[in-house]
Amino acid sequence: MGLLQELRYYLKGQSTSIPRYVVEQTLMTLLGGLPSLVGIGLRGIAYKAILKAQGVPLIEHNVRLLSPANIRLGEKVYIDAGCYLNALPGGISIGAGTSLMHGTIFHVFNYRDLPHAGITVGKNCFFGEYTCIRGQGGVKIGDGVYTGTQVQIAAVNHVFADPNQFIKDQGITADGITIEDDVWLGSGVTIVDGVTIGKGTIVGAGAVVSKNIPPYSIAVGVPARVIGDRRDPEAVKRFSNAQVFFGELEELRK
Ligand SMILES: CC(C)(COP(=O)(O)OP(=O)(O)OC[C@H]1O[C@@H](n2cnc3c(N)ncnc32)[C@H](O)[C@@H]1OP(=O)(O)O)[C@@H](O)C(=O)NCCC(=O)NCCS
Numbered sequence: 001m002g003l004l005q006e007l008r009y010y011l012k013g014q015s016t017s018i019p020r021y022v023v024e025q026t027l028m029t030l031l032g033g034l035p036s037l038v039g040i041g042l043r044g045i046a047y048k049a050i051l052k053a054q055g056v057p058l059i060e061h062n063v064r065l066l067s068p069a070n071i072r073l074g075e076k077v078y079i080d081a082g083c084y085l086n087a088l089p090g091g092i093s094i095g096a097g098t099s100l101m102h103g104t105i106f107h108v109f110n111y112r113d114l115p116h117a118g119i120t121v122g123k124n125c126f127f128g129e130y131t132c133i134r135g136q137g138g139v140k141i142g143d144g145v146y147t148g149t150q151v152q153i154a155a156v157n158h159v160f161a162d163p164n165q166f167i168k169d170q171g172i173t174a175d176g177i178t179i180e181d182d183v184w185l186g187s188g189v190t191i192v193d194g195v196t197i198g199k200g201t202i203v204g205a206g207a208v209v210s211k212n213i214p215p216y217s218i219a220v221g222v223p224a225r226v227i228g229d230r231r232d233p234e235a236v237k238r239f240s241n242a243q244v245f246f247g248e249l250e251e252l253r254k
Contacts (some may be wrong), residue, residue, distance in 0.1 A: 013088060013111070016069045024050045024068055035061045035081075053077070054096070070108075074098070074123065090117030090135060095143065097124040101131075108135040109156070114174050127151070128187065137174030137193055145179055148187030148205060153177055155193050180215070200230060 001009065015021035027050060031042050044056035051057070051068040060081040065071065070087035074096030079085070082103045085092055090108040100106070104127045110117035119135040122143035129149045133139050137155035155177045159170040175194040179185075183197050186205035197203065198215030207224040218228035218235060228235035 014066055016067050016089075020050070020069055024065070028065065032063065033061050080104070087119075090114070090119075090138075092118070092135075093120045095121055095123035095125070098122070098126070100127045101129045101149075103130040104128075105130075105132040106135070107133070110136060112136075112172065116176055117174070121145075122181065136172065138176035139179075140176070141179045142181035142183070142199070144182045145185075146183075147185040148189070150188050151185050152190040153179075154191070157193050202230065 011018060011021055015024055027046050031039065031046055033039075034042060039061050040058055043059045047053070047057060047059060047068070051065065051071040051073065053073040055075040057073045058076065058078040060079060062081050063079050064084040066086040067088050068085075070089060070091035071085055072091070072093040074094060076097050077094050078099040080100060080102045083100050084105045084107070086107040086109070088108050088110045090110040092106050092108060094100075098121055106119050108117050108119060114136050116138035117136050119133055119139045121141045122145065124143055125141060125145040126147065128147045128151065131147050131149070131151040131153075133153040134156055139153055139155050156172050156174045158167050158172055160167050162170060173193070177191055177193060178196040179191075180197060180199040180201075182200045183203070184201075185191075185203045186207070188206045189203050189209065190207075191197070191209045195209050196212045197209065198213055198217065200216040201213050202218045203209060203213070203224060204218070204220030206222070207220055208222040209219070209224040211223070213219050213224065213226065216230040217226040218230060219226045230236060
């Protein structure tokens, strides 16, 4: 690759056009590092010029946005410091009231013109610190989905059919991942491509989900196995005597 070609390749991975790249990088350079409410306020106004947001987006300092023209944010979306959103065509859509905590990565990673690439997240979801979503095959997440820290959702697999060729040169498959409403994924869960997790499901910390999980399941382990059903009174009877916490901050968020 010649230098010019390399430059074109690089810029295509950064933005949807060169004029947009200039505006985006200028705004992010001037405002991206400003901490505190002042920074959040200025970005909330200025970044509306480079992404699609309803209301004022709440974006902390040092958030990296690539191809922000393909990012849609609902009302009161909160993006914590150090998050990285790469919306190379296919796009990222985040529903109202959803929070991305520190270091969360949403990366569509569509360098190969995959038809279903993209990441769509519903309303009032919460992504724990350092959660990472790769959206090549399309990732669809419903409303009220909560993740612990460092959850991996990877809608892609490498082809390894030919043992005499480097895996990296054999292409990828990408079928997509669906996570329905009201799912809680414990810390360190990994979800591989092609999986659907049914509504109301709980996946225990550290599980690797390689097959579909039916609605309202409790699933744990590697590979994840269903060990209970939330609709079974026996499976949840311990909560009848448990001390349950909500607190003032939770009330304020409502
Ligand atoms: C799955 C979980 C919700 C508990 O579900 P539960 O229905 O109450 O399960 P129990 O505690 O009754 O355990 C049932 C069995 O599953 C096992 N188990 C529980 N959690 C497990 C996990 N994460 N991985 C593997 N096995 C697990 C238990 O050891 C027990 O095994 P046994 O029957 O051989 O004794 C909980 O263990 C968990 O993983 N929570 C996630 C915590 C987290 O990540 N928090 C971050 C904040 S969002």
